[in-house]
Structure formats: structure tokens, C-alpha cells
Amino acid sequence: MNLKIFLELVEIKAKTASIFPFLLAALYSYYRFGYLNFTNMLIFFVAMLLFNMAVDANDNYQDYKRAKRNKTNDFISKTNVIGVNHLNIHMIGWLVFALIFVSALLGIWLTIRTNWIILVMGLFCFAVGYLYAGGPWPLSSLPIAEFFAGFTMGYMIFLINVFLNLYSKMTFNWSIAIEALLPAGLISFAISALLLANNICDEEEDKTLKRHTIVYYLGRSKSLILYDSFYVIGFLLLLFSVILKLQPIASLLTFAIVPLIWHNLVIFHKKQVKKETFILSIKNLLFISVAQTLTVAIGVFLHF
DSSP: OOHHHHHHHTTGGGGHHHHHHHHHHHHHHHHHHSOOOHHHHHHHHHHHHHHHHHHHHHHHHHHHHHHHHHTOHHHHHHTOHHHHTTOOHHHHHHHHHHHHHHHHHHHHHHHHHSOHHHHHHHHHHHHHHHHHHOSSSOGGGSTTHHHHHIIIIIIIHHHHHHHHHHTTTSOOOHHHHHHTTTTTHHHHHHHHHHHHHHHHHTHHHHHHTTOOOHHHHHOHHHHHHHHHHHHHHHHHHHHHHHHTTSSOGGGGGGGGGHHHHHHHHHHHHHOOOTTTTHHHHHHHHHHHHHHHHHHHHHHHHHTO
16 A cells, blocks of 8 residues: 555545644634643644544445445445555554554543543544444434534534643633634534535435435435535634634634635535535635634734
8 A cells, every 4th residue: 555545545635624623723722811732732633633544544444344245346446445446454454443542542641641531522532433434323324424523523623622722721611612612613514514515425325335314314405405504504603703702803804705615505506426516515614724724813913
């Protein structure tokens, strides 16, 4: 397995979904509380990245095994990265284990440096990461996948990083956790929208693989309405976070990308094809992530 195939296996292009919530949490911690802990952030960043890679590699690993059981040979030979590149399935299993093991060690180190609440939040993320593709009822095959993806990759990464910055200054309390829902809201819902777009495009394939995603229950037209609503709710949460002074006024400049998001939504409504229009949801997540991070940074450093 060469580097190119490895990066495809761990879906490196999707890592912005975790990196930007991490960056936003750092900016929020500094803006709201005036403090950062760079050592904790660095350890967490590496652990987060390794675990994210493990989750995506495991997703491909579990999809390959499920396709083998269901004898969906077209999926194995034409879609799944393991089958397409004739990778050793046992080697992939050990690779996933190694990534999780190193990430877990770093998580234990962070727990020792801080306190037990990091362990609890970390175990929750590990459980969601494994259950997303593993176990008898994978989350990715259920109608709750969008919620868990956005909540874990958006909100939980944000909250963990905030706490790692503040643990020596204040004790964890539920008001901080609830407050963090607003500044993390837009990117969390954009992540959920990305997964929903993927499930809309994969509707027929998921039926073959016996996945009962939310699209299976709602149908395509209602799923598209839900897809749009994720962006609406996300931008409303951004507005409320500025009104409540949880983010700087400059964050409102993020609304400048709304025409771009709207343009992509219109095109996606006309055609939902994985190889043609799913990229629009990826672009939307990238636009939102970059715009919000940059505008918050402008507000933090220019006091605007």
C-alpha cells in the first residue's frame, strides 16, 4: 500500500471536518476566556487526527466485510478502496487498531494532565467512532447517523478543546457545555449536511447494502428539505452566538458566503449524483469552515 492509497483509505480530504472545529474552539477559548494551553492542544490535535483516520479506515474496512457477506461484488471491485486496490484485509484491520491504540494512549496522557471529564468525553467519541461503522447495527446504516456525525465531529471536538484550554483556570460545568453549542453550531450542522448529502446520493446503493439511513425513511424529497434546514439552523445559531457575545461581531461576515451556499443547494436539488454533485456539499463545508474560522480570527485579533 503506497502513500496515495493510504491517504484514500483514511479519507484525508475529509479531515477538515475535524480540524476546523478544533481551530474554532481555540479562537473561542481565547476570545471568551483569554487563555490557551498550547501543549494540551497539540496532544489533542494529534490524537484527534489519528482517531479520525482510524474511523474512516474502519468505515471502509467494515463496508468491505459487509459487502463480502452480502455478495455485492460490484461495490467491492468498483467502489471500496480496499477491494479496488486489492489490499490485505487483515493488514487493514491491524492498521485501524494501531491508529486507535496510539490515539487512546494520547487520550490517557491528556486525562492524566487534566481530569476524568476528558476521559468520559473521549470514551464517548471512541464509542461513536467505532459504532459508526462497526457492531451489529452501525450508526452509518441508521437514521441517526447525521446527528452523531455532526454532534461528535463538530460539537464534541469543539468542547473537548475548550476544556483542555480552560481546565487549569476553571472547573468544567454544564453552562460552558451548553454555551458551546452556539459557536459550534454552524460547522456541526454543515457536517451533518455533508453526511446527509452522501446518503441521498447513495440511496440506491444503501438499499443494496441493507442500510436504513434517514433517506430510507423520509424519501428523497423530504431529505432534501432536511438538508436545506441544516444550513438554515446553523446560520441562525451563528447569529445567536454573536448576539449573546459568544463570538465577535466580525463573525457575521460569514454570512457573505450565503449566496455561494445557496447556489450549490440549487444545483444539488436538481441532481443528486455522487460523482457529480456530492462535491458541492464538500465545498459548502469548506466554505463555511474557512469563512467562520477566518472571520472569528479577524474579530479576535482586531477586537471587532
